[in-house]
Amino acid sequence: MTSSNLDLSANDAPDAPVFVSSETAAAVFQWLPAVRALQETYARPLGPQAVPRRTIAAGAAERASLRTMTAVPPGSRYYGAKLMGMAFGPAGRQLEYAVVLFDATTGSLAAIVDGNLVTAYRTAATSAAALDRLAPPGAARLAVLGSGLEARMHTLAIAAVRELQEIRIYSPTPAKRAAFADALGSELGVHAYAVDSPAEAVGGADIVLAAARSYGEKPILHGAWLASHATVVSIGSTLPDQREVDSSVVALASLVVCDNVEEVLEESGDMLAAHRDGVEPDAKCVSLNDLMSGKVTASRREGDVAMYKSVGSGLQDVVVAGMILDLARAAGLATPLPIRFETKRIG
Incomplete structure (x- = not known):
C-alpha cells in the first residue's frame, strides 16, 4: 500500500x-x-x-x-x-x-x-506503468523522438522499469538533440546518441517513444520504420487537431492500451485520422484499468507490435x-x- x-x-x-x-x-x-x-x-x-x-x-x-x-x-x-x-x-x-x-x-x-x-511526472510515470506490462522483460534499445521536457521525463521513467542498452534520439534541431543525448547519457550511464532522421532512431528499437509533435501537425512516426516486436509509447496527440503517429502505426499494432479509451478514440487526432484512413482502432483499444486489473492480458505473439496511447487523466x-x-x-x-x-x- x-x-x-x-x-x-x-x-x-x-x-x-x-x-x-x-x-x-x-x-x-x-x-x-x-x-x-x-x-x-x-x-x-x-x-x-x-x-x-x-x-x-x-x-x-x-x-x-x-x-x-x-x-x-x-x-x-x-x-x-x-x-x-x-x-x-x-x-x-x-x-x-x-x-x-x-x-x-x-x-x-x-x-x-x-x-x-x-x-510531466504523471504522464511519464503512467507511460512507464503501462510499458512495464506491455514490453517484454529484459534489456531494451530505446528510440526517442523529441528532446523536450516530456521526452526527458519519459526516458527517466522508462529507465526505472527497464534496463536500457542504448538510446537513439531524433529531434528536428541538431544542436538540441545532441545536447539532449549528452545529458541523458551522463545522467543514466547509458550510451545515448543523436541520429539524423526519425527512421534511423526507430529502426530495430525495442521501445519507441513518440514525444514530439511536428510543426504542421504531420505524423512523426510511421509503421514501416518499426521493428516487428516494438512497443510504442505515444503521448503527443491529445486533441483533435494534433498529430503524432501515422495511421500505419495504428494499423500495425495488435493491441492499443489507452489511459482513457473514449477520449483517445474521440479526441485524439491520431485516432480520428486512423478512422478517416480506413483503420478501425476501436476493436484493438483497451483501457489501462483493464490491463492493470488483469481483465485484459498483455500476452503478445512473436512479431506483434503493441502501443500505449495517452491523453492524460x-x-x-x-x-x-x-x-x-x-x-x-x-x-x-x-x-x-x-x-x-x-x-x-x-x-
Whole structure:
C-alpha cells in the first residue's frame, strides 16, 4: 500500500492546508514509487464517475481557456482536480497548472500543488506503468523522438522499469538533440546518441517513444520504420487537431492500451485520422484499468507490435500529486497556507 492510500480507520483532525511548489516536487519525487502507485490504483475497480471526462471552458473575446480534470482515485487518501489556465497576453500564450487535493477521510482541502512538473511526472510515470506490462522483460534499445521536457521525463521513467542498452534520439534541431543525448547519457550511464532522421532512431528499437509533435501537425512516426516486436509509447496527440503517429502505426499494432479509451478514440487526432484512413482502432483499444486489473492480458505473439496511447487523466494527476504531498510533508518542505475554510456539515 502506498503512502497516499486511504486509511479507513483514520479519525484525526485534518492537517492545515499546504502549498507544494515545483521546486519541492522536484526535490522529493521518485520514479519507481510513482509507477507502482499508478499500477496499484489502475488495478482497482474504477466506478463510472471516478474519472469524468475533462472539460474545457473558453472565452473567445478574452482569449482565455480553463481545462479541468477531476478524479476520485479508488483507495487513495486524496481526491481532487487539476486546473489548467491559459491566456494570451503581451508576452504570448501563458499556462499555469494547479492540482487541488482534498482529504478523503475528512473532506477538507489538503493542498494546492503546482502542477507544472506534476503533469510531466504523471504522464511519464503512467507511460512507464503501462510499458512495464506491455514490453517484454529484459534489456531494451530505446528510440526517442523529441528532446523536450516530456521526452526527458519519459526516458527517466522508462529507465526505472527497464534496463536500457542504448538510446537513439531524433529531434528536428541538431544542436538540441545532441545536447539532449549528452545529458541523458551522463545522467543514466547509458550510451545515448543523436541520429539524423526519425527512421534511423526507430529502426530495430525495442521501445519507441513518440514525444514530439511536428510543426504542421504531420505524423512523426510511421509503421514501416518499426521493428516487428516494438512497443510504442505515444503521448503527443491529445486533441483533435494534433498529430503524432501515422495511421500505419495504428494499423500495425495488435493491441492499443489507452489511459482513457473514449477520449483517445474521440479526441485524439491520431485516432480520428486512423478512422478517416480506413483503420478501425476501436476493436484493438483497451483501457489501462483493464490491463492493470488483469481483465485484459498483455500476452503478445512473436512479431506483434503493441502501443500505449495517452491523453492524460485527472486520476494520474491526483495520484502523483498525492504521493508528492506525502513526501513533502514528511520532509518538512510543504508550505503551510495561512487560510481556513468554513466547513459545511450536513446531517
